[in-house]
Amino acid sequence: MRVSVVLCTHTLDRYDDFTEAVDSVRAQTYDDVELVLVSDGSDAVFEQFRTDFGEDDDATLVKLAENRGLLEARNAGAEAASGDVVAFLDDDAIAAPDWIERLVAAYEERDALAVGGKMTPEWVAGKPSFLPEEFYWLVGVTHRGFGPDGDMDAAGEVRNTFGSNISFRRDVFLDLDGFDPRVGGRKGDANLQAEEPELGSRLQAHYGEGVWYVPDAEVAHKVFEYRTRLWWLLDRAFWQGYSKRAMEVLVEDDGGEEGAFLGALIKEFVPSRLSGLFREPSRERGMQFLMLFVLTSVVGTGYLYGMKRYRSRQTFCLC
Numbered sequence: 001m002r003v004s005v006v007l008c009t010h011t012l013d014r015y016d017d018f019t020e021a022v023d024s025v026r027a028q029t030y031d032d033v034e035l036v037l038v039s040d041g042s043d044a045v046f047e048q049f050r051t052d053f054g055e056d057d058d059a060t061l062v063k064l065a066e067n068r069g070l071l072e073a074r075n076a077g078a079e080a081a082s083g084d085v086v087a088f089l090d091d092d093a094i095a096a097p098d099w100i101e102r103l104v105a106a107y108e109e110r111d112a113l114a115v116g117g118k119m120t121p122e123w124v125a126g127k128p129s130f131l132p133e134e135f136y137w138l139v140g141v142t143h144r145g146f147g148p149d150g151d152m153d154a155a156g157e158v159r160n161t162f163g164s165n166i167s168f169r170r171d172v173f174l175d176l177d178g179f180d181p182r183v184g185g186r187k188g189d190a191n192l193q194a195e196e197p198e199l200g201s202r203l204q205a206h207y208g209e210g211v212w213y214v215p216d217a218e219v220a221h222k223v224f225e226y227r228t229r230l231w232w233l234l235d236r237a238f239w240q241g242y243s244k245r246a247m248e249v250l251v252e253d254d255g256g257e258e259g260a261f262l263g264a265l266i267k268e269f270v271p272s273r274l275s276g277l278f279r280e281p282s283r284e285r286g287m288q289f290l291m292l293f294v295l296t297s298v299v300g301t302g303y304l305y306g307m308k309r310y311r312s313r314q315t316f317c318l319c
Contacts, residue, residue: 001107002032003100004060004083004170008073009091010040012048017222018091019052025089030100035059036077036086041067068181071195074163075178078170087167090140092222094122095165102217103167106155113207114168114200116161117217118142118152125225130287131233134269135295138236139223140164145264147213158213160200165219166211168203176202183247193236194243201247234298241299245306265296 005025009018025035035058039046046063053059062080064073078086085107089095099117106115121127121141136143140162148156160166163179176199184195204210226232270292277285 001085001104002034002083003030003085003087003104003167004034004036004078004081005087005089005100006036006038006074006077006081007089007091008038008040008070008077009045010042010067010073012042012044014091015045015048021089021091021093021095022053024093024095024097025100027097028095028100029098030104033058033100034081034083036062036081038062038064038073038077038080040064040069040073069184071179071181071184078173078178081170083170085167086170086173088163088165089219090164090221092224093119093164094220094222096218096220099165099217099219102214106212106214106217107169110212112212113172113209114166114203114211115217116158116166116211116213117219118213118215119162119165119221120218122220122222123228124222125228127223128228128230128233129284130230130291131228132269132273132288132292132295134265134292135233135237138233138240138295139227140221141223142215145261145269147215150260150264150268153215155212155214155216157210158200159204159210160196161211161213162221163196164221165217166196172203172207176206183243191235191239192243192246193240194247197244198247233295237295237298238302238305241302241304242306242309243302244299245303245309262296265292 007018007021022035025033037049037053037059039049041064049061053061060080062076064076074088087100087103102117103115106112119140119142121136133144142152144152146152148154148158179195179199183192183198200211273289273292277289
């Protein structure tokens with residue numbers, strides 16, 4: 001089974017991080033791997049690709065004529081790929097050496113249509129003490145409460161994993177027309193962030209199954225300093241709530257996974273954190289307990305704003 005790993009970038013500003021991501025793919029324990037490198041509208045990036053990878057037999061170089069955004073770049077990479085499976089890795093991530101081997105095992109053993117793994121944090125400037133693990137998803141990391149039955153360490157079917165650790169059988173991905181650019185990136189004053197859930201929902205609707213989650217297939221996500229600032233996290237939380245409403249309108253998603261997470265938050269995580277706070281009181285525990293409510297409220301506010309903005313598919317498409 002040949003696996004094509006798509007990596008996209010549009011600037012040389014973080015090219016060192018990009019090459020670290022590439023190196024992690026080259027260091028895989030699985031042999032039959034194609035690198036698909038997409039320059040999203042940058043001549044300088046594409047020329048650097050040609051210098052660094054132009055003579056590599058296992059590399060396919062793609063250049064978009066103009067900056068189209070991450071989702072269209074991913075789709076272009078998948079179209080250019082030659083593998084049976086297309087996997088996505090971001091330019092600020094590092095795959096574990098056995099990442100692809102574990103993904104392929106799930107395809108072969110379960111005849112899966114899509115497989116994803118766990119995102120772990122690499123805190124570039126240190127972990128923010130106030131951020132609870134239940135909201136690590138704000139920084140692109142697998143959170144407490146994710147996974148089948150809320151167990152992030154258990155394999156099983158989920159709607160989606162993060163876009164930097166998700167893969168599809170290529171024919172399935174192309175049949176679904178890939179990621180929908182309407183639900184990712186800035187649209188006017190809105191910062192939509194629903195690309196993976198939206199595609200996962202369409203996968204379930206068309207094929208009757210979701211993404212098979214393999215927690216041992218790990219990718220580390222670099223969490224840069226700006227992503228640990230309180231105001232950035234609050235902004236992210238607001239637009240995540242907003243994006244959830246946009247996705248509901250577009251694909252008529254029932255919100256099952258978000259509902260299950262909210263239920264676990266209220267029934268399990270809040271009581272356990274409160275109990276821990278009484279047993280071993282500390283400023284860090286107190287701040288994280290408070291942030292559970294603050295971040296949940298901000299997500300809810302974004303969702304309500306989305307309800308006002310998006311009442312139907314027609315209003316979504318006209319935005």
